[in-house]
Amino acid sequence: MSTQRMRTVDGIRLTARRELVERTRRDRSFVISTLVTLGIVAAIIFVPKLLGSDDPTEFDVGLAGPASQPLGQSLTAQAETAGIRINLQQPASPAEAEAAVRDGKLDLAVIDGRELVAEAEPNEQLGLLAQAASGAARAQQTLQSAGVPPAEIQAALAPPPLPVRSLEPVDEDARSKRTIATVAVFLLYGQLIGYCFAVAMGVVEEKSTRVVEVLLAAVRPVQLLAGKIIGIGLVGLIQLAIIGVIGLVIAVAANAITLPPDAAGTIGSVLLWFLLGYAFYSSMFAVAGAIVSRQEELQNTATPLNLLMIASFFIAFSSSVTGADSTLARVSSFLPPVAPLVMPLRIAGGDAATWEIGLSLAIMLVSIVAVVLLAARLYEGAILRTGARVKLGDAWRSGRRQPAAGRA
Amino acid sequence: MLELQGLTRRYGHVVALDDLSFTVRDGQMFGFVGPNGAGKTTTMRIVLGVLEPDRGEVRWRGRPVDAETRRRFGYMPEERGLYPKMRVRDQLEYFARLHGLSAGDAERAAGYWIERLGVAGRAGDRVEQLSLGNQQRVQLAAALVHNPEVLVLDEPFSGLDPVGVDVLAEVLAGRAADGIPVIFSSHQLELVERLCEAVAIINHGRLVAAGTVEELRSAGGERRYQVEVAGAGADWVDGLEGVTVVEKQDGRVVVAVAGDEQRVLDAARAAGRVTLFSAVQPSLAQLFRQAVQA
Numbered sequence: 015m016s017t018q019r020m021r022t023v024d025g026i027r028l029t030a031r032r033e034l035v036e037r038t039r040r041d042r043s044f045v046i047s048t049l050v051t052l053g054i055v056a057a058i059i060f061v062p063k064l065l066g067s068d069d070p071t072e073f074d075v076g077l078a079g080p081a082s083q084p085l086g087q088s089l090t091a092q093a094e095t096a097g098i099r100i101n102l103q104q105p106a107s108p109a110e111a112e113a114a115v116r117d118g119k120l121d122l123a124v125i126d127g128r129e130l131v132a133e134a135e136p137n138e139q140l141g142l143l144a145q146a147a148s149g150a151a152r153a154q155q156t157l158q159s160a161g162v163p164p165a166e167i168q169a170a171l172a173p174p175p176l177p178v179r180s181l182e183p184v185d186e187d188a189r190s191k192r193t194i195a196t197v198a199v200f201l202l203y204g205q206l207i208g209y210c211f212a213v214a215m216g217v218v219e220e221k222s223t224r225v226v227e228v229l230l231a232a233v234r235p236v237q238l239l240a241g242k243i244i245g246i247g248l249v250g251l252i253q254l255a256i257i258g259v260i261g262l263v264i265a266v267a268a269n270a271i272t273l274p275p276d277a278a279g280t281i282g283s284v285l286l287w288f289l290l291g292y293a294f295y296s297s298m299f300a301v302a303g304a305i306v307s308r309q310e311e312l313q314n315t316a317t318p319l320n321l322l323m324i325a326s327f328f329i330a331f332s333s334s335v336t337g338a339d340s341t342l343a344r345v346s347s348f349l350p351p352v353a354p355l356v357m358p359l360r361i362a363g364g365d366a367a368t369w370e371i372g373l374s375l376a377i378m379l380v381s382i383v384a385v386v387l388l389a390a391r392l393y394e395g396a397i398l399r400t401g402a403r404v405k406l407g408d409a410w411r412s413g414r415r416q417p418a419a420g421r422a
Numbered sequence: 423m424l425e426l427q428g429l430t431r432r433y434g435h436v437v438a439l440d441d442l443s444f445t446v447r448d449g450q451m452f453g454f455v456g457p458n459g460a461g462k463t464t465t466m467r468i469v470l471g472v473l474e475p476d477r478g479e480v481r482w483r484g485r486p487v488d489a490e491t492r493r494r495f496g497y498m499p500e501e502r503g504l505y506p507k508m509r510v511r512d513q514l515e516y517f518a519r520l521h522g523l524s525a526g527d528a529e530r531a532a533g534y535w536i537e538r539l540g541v542a543g544r545a546g547d548r549v550e551q552l553s554l555g556n557q558q559r560v561q562l563a564a565a566l567v568h569n570p571e572v573l574v575l576d577e578p579f580s581g582l583d584p585v586g587v588d589v590l591a592e593v594l595a596g597r598a599a600d601g602i603p604v605i606f607s608s609h610q611l612e613l614v615e616r617l618c619e620a621v622a623i624i625n626h627g628r629l630v631a632a633g634t635v636e637e638l639r640s641a642g643g644e645r646r647y648q649v650e651v652a653g654a655g656a657d658w659v660d661g662l663e664g665v666t667v668v669e670k671q672d673g674r675v676v677v678a679v680a681g682d683e684q685r686v687l688d689a690a691r692a693a694g695r696v697t698l699f700s701a702v703q704p705s706l707a708q709l710f711r712q713a714v715q716a
Contacts, residue, residue: 223504227503228504398473
């Protein structure tokens with residue numbers, strides 16, 4: 015039995031490997047959290063379908079009274095061009111029509127060609143179609159009584175549709191990409207907050223059980239910190255990849271989205287930005303763990319970081335609602351705390367210019383280096399101090415005292 | 423040979439260690455004793471590089487200790503440190519590998535120490551499922567698993583049952599017999615006296631006394647004897663030069679003698695029939711109290 019000389023990277027690799035093995039193979043919570051997240055993803059995909067909140071393509075319309083009949087023909091014709099099917103019904107009286115609307119048997123009733131009755135606000139598209147049909151029916155009657163030949167009326171009221179010329183190429187996959195990216199932002203946020211918090215918990219665990227003292231007799235603080243962050247990050251990455259692939263398979267199988275040809279690119283960019291966001295946040299969470307001695311105190315020190323992450327998530331989420339091309343989205347792509355959540359959305363939607371991606375990446379990488387260096391020093395200064403919460407200033411000052419590479 | 427030279431460490435305004443120096447030879451069982459807060463734990467943390475001294479250094483085999491050397495030290499901290507959710511065998515293999523053992527060696531070493539320290543039945547259990555005594559055994563295994571060149575153990579005996587104490591004492595004696603310096607702190611002074619070849623007593627961060635127990639006993643140049651002379655009372659001892667009476671009780675006298683004790687024996691025999699003449703060995707506990715109160 016002989017001890018081999020250890021390189022810095024060996025210490026990091028061993029600690030990272032421990033995190034990976036303990037958290038995936040030895041801990042059931044990995045499997046459980048993977049399944050729960052998959053359940054949430056499935057819900058995001060299926061719930062809109064179940065609730066029928068997708069635009070309906072079929073309506074039941076009742077025509078009460080002879081004066082409503084012309085409107086009915088016109089409505090069917092116009093709806094057909096919009097790809098909507100109208101089932102016309104003939105209620106015996108206005109009162110019966112109203113009752114049918116109230117019971118939900120009819121989406122809309124036309125009373126004597128003068129009035130539209132809906133249960134509440136009518137479906138927007140159906141309302142517009144009915145109003146247009148009413149106009150067309152009125153015009154037809156007027157033209158007919160003026161003696162205009164039916165062929166001319168037809169030509170005037172139903173001209174062939176105008177051709178549309180798009181100035182920018184149409185991205186038929188935009189919707190699918192946007193869906194993937196929105197789900198991705200949710201996932202990213204969940205993974206970031208979950209795994210960054212796991213780093214903080216792991217640090218406190220080592221500190222509160224004092225195992226850190228045994229570890230630091232063998233490895234330097236920076237190796238321990240790097241190994242922990244890398245190991246836990248790998249666990250998060252593996253889980254994200256599992257969820258991403260299975261989620262896509264479910265979504266495609268359920269016809270919720272059609273797989274765009276560059277789906278791999280979208281997933282790749284989500285994973286890349288997860289790594290960047292994790293690198294940015296995790297070392298700060300490690301400091302939040304290092305300055306306290308008990309897990310209960312962690313809530314206090316991690317709260318500012320959680321708030322920063324929640325704010326970033328809302329900026330990303332609102333920019334996905336308002337359109338990823340908004341000023342908010344553009345500006346926040348260059349803010350390191352927000353960029354990891356906003357950029358994958360903008361890239362998936364095809365809204366980010368290449369220079370924007372490049373600049374955002376550059377800012378991100380520089381701030382990661384700065385944050386990691388700062389965090390490493392604070393971690394070193396705080397990790398062996400037990401008892402009261404360590405002030406950041408004290409941690410900074412004593413960060414230099416710990417044995418550094420090659421120093422006795 | 424492990425040398426501690428002029429170690430000084432402050433925490434804010436509190437001086438935890440003040441110019442502390444002593445030496446532990448290869449193969450020596452070395453007891454490190456002192457009242458609570460004397461600086462024992464700080465000293466051990468500095469030896470292991472967990473803490474950096476303000477001044478002074480630690481030398482091993484004549485060279486200043488660096489991170490690479492320390493990796494070949496074995497350490498058991500006062501506040502026990504193990505991953506509560508990690509399994510015993512996994513944990514020991516991990517520590518062995520952190521100290522530079524190959525995967526195969528780590529597996530063998532973990533298996534050996536699990537067996538040797540009597541926790542083989544619990545090797546697959548999480549540490550938190552073990553009794554405190556068994557956790558302590560695992561902790562010791564963690565200090566030994568990489569076959570260290572130096573052993574530094576902070577209160578290794580506290581919390582062990584008598585059987586555990588015997589197992590641990592035997593293991594430590596075995597390591598010392600292999601030529602390894604074994605330094606441990608303890609408040610169980612009878613145990614230290616029984617096991618250790620040499621001790622250091624510290625108080626308020628300073629070395630009060632160091633050496634073999636025998637050296638500590640003769641430190642003042644005086645030795646104590648108790649003498650009993652049948653039917654002669656105790657007055658025969660009065661007026662003997664270089665002899666201080668410590669205690670007189672019925673016919674028995676305890677005296678502190680500087681120089682030749684045979685003079686005392688002669689005086690006693692002159693007084694009557696000597697039924698008892700023996701050296702009095704102050705226990706380490708007594709020496710400790712004297713040293714710390716001085």
